[in-house]
Amino acid sequence: MDRIDVFWHQGMLNHDPGSGVFDSGLDPGFLDVLEKHPENPDRIKNMLSILKRGPICPHISWHTGRPALIPELITFHTQEYINELIEADRNGGKMLCAGTFLKPGSWDAAVLAAGTTISAMKHILDGHGNIAYALVRPPGHHAQPTQADGYCFLNNAGLAVQLALGSGCQKVVVIDIDVHYGNGTAEGFYKSNDVLTISLHMNHGSWGPSHPQSGSVDELGEEEGFGFNMNIPLPNGAGDRGYVHAMTELVVPAVQKFGADMIVLVIGQDSSAFDPNGRQCLTMEGYREIGRIVHNLAARQSGGRVLIVQEGGYHVTYSAYCLHATLEGVLNLPVPLLSDPIAYYPEDESFAVKVIESNKQHHKDNLPFLKGSLI
Numbered sequence: 001m002d003r004i005d006v007f008w009h010q011g012m013l014n015h016d017p018g019s020g021v022f023d024s025g026l027d028p029g030f031l032d033v034l035e036k037h038p039e040n041p042d043r044i045k046n047m048l049s050i051l052k053r054g055p056i057c058p059h060i061s062w063h064t065g066r067p068a069l070i071p072e073l074i075t076f077h078t079q080e081y082i083n084e085l086i087e088a089d090r091n092g093g094k095m096l097c098a099g100t101f102l103k104p105g106s107w108d109a110a111v112l113a114a115g116t117t118i119s120a121m122k123h124i125l126d127g128h129g130n131i132a133y134a135l136v137r138p139p140g141h142h143a144q145p146t147q148a149d150g151y152c153f154l155n156n157a158g159l160a161v162q163l164a165l166g167s168g169c170q171k172v173v174v175i176d177i178d179v180h181y182g183n184g185t186a187e188g189f190y191k192s193n194d195v196l197t198i199s200l201h202m203n204h205g206s207w208g209p210s211h212p213q214s215g216s217v218d219e220l221g222e223e224e225g226f227g228f229n230m231n232i233p234l235p236n237g238a239g240d241r242g243y244v245h246a247m248t249e250l251v252v253p254a255v256q257k258f259g260a261d262m263i264v265l266v267i268g269q270d271s272s273a274f275d276p277n278g279r280q281c282l283t284m285e286g287y288r289e290i291g292r293i294v295h296n297l298a299a300r301q302s303g304g305r306v307l308i309v310q311e312g313g314y315h316v317t318y319s320a321y322c323l324h325a326t327l328e329g330v331l332n333l334p335v336p337l338l339s340d341p342i343a344y345y346p347e348d349e350s351f352a353v354k355v356i357e358s359n360k361q362h363h364k365d366n367l368p369f370l371k372g373s374l375i
């Protein structure tokens with residue numbers, strides 16, 4: 001039976017970013033109920049339990065993660081930045097940027113998330129399995145080489161990519177379907193032609209000094225990396241059909257042309273129909289189909305090898321269900337194992353399809369390796 005090797009460590013639950021008005025950490029003084037920061041342990045507890053007790057459980061094999069070592073962290077981040085985080089932890093914590101709180105326990109959790117993701121990649125590289133999933137928090141894809149951003153401290157996926165490159169992989173593709181731009185991962189490989197970073201995201205633009213990147217189609221990479229960062233900003237409400245259209249029309253042909261020997265699928269369920277942080281309206285069906293597309297792509301490109309890395313996803317129930325559906329797709333299971341308990345979003349794909357066609361034209365004209373190759 002096909003299986004997914006899931007890497008997890010309980011210590012990652014010890015990161016508690018607190019409560020306030022959504023992710024602000026602020027108490028305005030006039031609300032009786034302050035809510036937990038959206039990136040709270042509950043969301044991950046449900047992801048953990050649905051994989052342990054949901055219908056997918058016979059396909060899951062469990063592995064314990066570990067903390068990353070400092071020399072591993074500086075394969076993606078600068079020593080100065082790591083020192084800054086260690087110092088902040090030693091001083092009892094710090095708000096590093098908007099919504100991003102390093103509290104007591106956060107640094108150890110972040111180091112565990114990084115090491116656990118590295119372990120999951122090593123498991124694949126060592127030939128112990130083809131599909132591994134790093135169930136980690138705090139998330140990582142906004143963390144840049146020199147700064148924290150968007151609830152992220154260390155770039156878990158980026159560190160795994162560096163390990164793959166250092167272990168003989170020639171071409172790695174990162175496909176990021178979190179609802180936000182994977183700016184940290186893009187930044188880390190912006191000058192590299194060994195890594196094709198692809199991000200499908202809400203068209204949210206820059207959101208302050210910690211996130212100077214816009215996520216627009218014009219951010220294409222620099223120097224040797226020019227043409228190897230593909231942004232696919234999607235309109236709000238892109239929905240299942242919009243995402244599947246973007247995957248089949250743009251992502252699949254690009255990855256085939258690039259020729260990846262390792263695929264990293266960066267997932268965030270904040271692109272779901274019920275997420276407080278996103279407006280993209282994917283349902284379980286869409287996630288399942290994206291998983292299936294990636295399965296087929298990996299079968300053709302990377303010998304079936306896929307590392308899946310957890311990022312955002314803030315609806316405590318639906319994120320777990322959408323994760324379940326994504327993994328069903330990556331396993332290419334013939335029939336859905338779990339039905340969707342709440343999806344009813346009346347989606348309209350027409351605008352999304354129009355925008356994706358314009359993205360496609362742009363990338364066809366501007367990414368040298370794609371010129372003339374797309375329909």
Ligand SMILES: [Zn+2]
Pocket residue numbers: 178179180268270311312313
């Ligand atoms: Zn996100």
